[in-house]
Amino acid sequence: MPVLVVNVDHVATLRQARMGIEPEPVTAAYMAEMAGATGIIVHLREDRRHIQDRDVELIKQTCNTRLHLEMAATKEMQSIALNIEPEMVCMVPEKRQELTTEGGLNCIGREDELRDFLAPIHAKGIRSSLFIDADPKQIQAAQATGAEYIEIHTGHYADAKEIDARNDELEKILKGVALATDIGLKVNLGHGLNYRNILNFKDVPGITEYSIGHSIMARAIFIGLDQAVRDMANLVRTFAD
Numbered sequence: 687m688p689v690l691v692v693n694v695d696h697v698a699t700l701r702q703a704r705m706g707i708e709p710e711p712v713t714a715a716y717m718a719e720m721a722g723a724t725g726i727i728v729h730l731r732e733d734r735r736h737i738q739d740r741d742v743e744l745i746k747q748t749c750n751t752r753l754h755l756e757m758a759a760t761k762e763m764q765s766i767a768l769n770i771e772p773e774m775v776c777m778v779p780e781k782r783q784e785l786t787t788e789g790g791l792n793c794i795g796r797e798d799e800l801r802d803f804l805a806p807i808h809a810k811g812i813r814s815s816l817f818i819d820a821d822p823k824q825i826q827a828a829q830a831t832g833a834e835y836i837e838i839h840t841g842h843y844a845d846a847k848e849i850d851a852r853n854d855e856l857e858k859i860l861k862g863v864a865l866a867t868d869i870g871l872k873v874n875l876g877h878g879l880n881y882r883n884i885l886n887f888k889d890v891p892g893i894t895e896y897s898i899g900h901s902i903m904a905r906a907i908f909i910g911l912d913q914a915v916r917d918m919a920n921l922v923r924t925f926a927d
Contacts, residue, residue, distance in 0.1 A: 690922045691725035691754060691874075692718040692915060693899025694745075698728075698736035711737065712744045714911060718902075721912045722919030725752030725773065727897055730766065732758055732780060739766070746770050754897075756817070759791075759803050767807055774813040776837055777804075790819035790839040793827035800831040808832065815874060820862030829869050837874040837897060838862050844878025856886055867892035881905070881921065888925050896922055 697711040715726040726749055728737045746753050752773035757763035758780045767775050777800070779791045793800060793816060804814050815835035818824040819842070828836045843855035859875070866873045875887065876897030887893060898918060906914040 688893045688922055688925050689724035689895045690722065690915075690919045691727050691752065691895050691897050692723040692902060692918075693727040693729070693876075693897060694718065694903075695727075695729050695736045695899055696903040698738070698741060702736055711741050712748060715745045715749050717911050718915045719749050719751045721915035723751060723915055724895070725754055727754040727756060727776075727899065729756035729778065730763065732760065732762070742766070742770055742772075746772065754815075759800065764803060764807065767812065768810060771810060771812060774815055774835070775804075775807055776815040776817055776835075777833075778817040789841070790821075790824060791817050793818060793824050793831060795827075797827055797830040800833075804832060817876070820858040822862070822865055825862055825866050825871070826869070829866075829871055833871075835872045835874055835894070836866055837876050838866075839877050840875050840879055841877035844880070844883055860890060863890060863892050881918065884921065893925075 694711045694714045697709050697714040701709055718726060726745055728742055728745060730737050730742055742755060754774045754776055755767055755770065755772040756776045756778050757767065759777050777791055807814055813835065814833045815837050816828045816831065816833050817837045817839060818828055820838050825836060838859055840859060843852060843859055846852035846855050863873050872894045873892055874895045874897055875893055879896060879898050880901035884896065902914045902918055
């Protein structure tokens with residue numbers, strides 16, 4: 687049964703806009719958990735533009751659901767993951783000038799490097815995922831790293847303006863899910879998913895979780911975080927019916 691994992695980065699973005707103490711992403715994580723989220727995602731970026739180290743530590747200490755830590759493949763982040771011990775780490779690419787993650791991690795030719803990077807993380811019992819595009823070569827390379835999961839980047843699908851382009855991107859994702867499950871990977875989806883475009887995945891087998899942040903926080907401005915999370919969690923639950 688697929689589950690909902692809520693990203694609270696944008697709560698921290700709002701806080702950091704004034705370098706203050708509110709709104710509190712730790713409180714947002716707790717509220718999302720109480721409203722039906724099965725896990726919480728935070729992206730601790732190297733430039734610390736939103737989520738801070740203390741946020742990760744406090745969410746790990748206070749929430750009862752899974753903590754997923756998105757991070758770059760650096761020694762600093764590896765050390766943080768080994769210290770915090772989240773349920774899962776998700777390796778993502780980072781560029782300083784990007785507003786948000788723009789595409790998947792390149793795994794091709796980096797299989798040994800990523801396998802070595804993940805080895806001490808796996809040794810601590812922490813699961814791993816690679817955030818990649820729905821490219822068959824990337825999926826096969828991801829498997830070679832020893833990661834248990836991949837998270838397929840759905841941003842190109844979500845951002846497509848024309849119906850034909852959107853359908854083309856959707857087909858790539860569906861083929862990617864099928865290939866990944868066939869070769870033994872577990873599949874998560876994330877980036878740009880909202881209350882409408884997620885419906886195209888309702889009858890798709892093999893999806894483990896949906897990683898959603900922006901659309902939930904955008905709705906929360908108008909109806910509150912509790913209801914926004916409940917609406918998405920209830921929607922995801924219908925996918926198992």
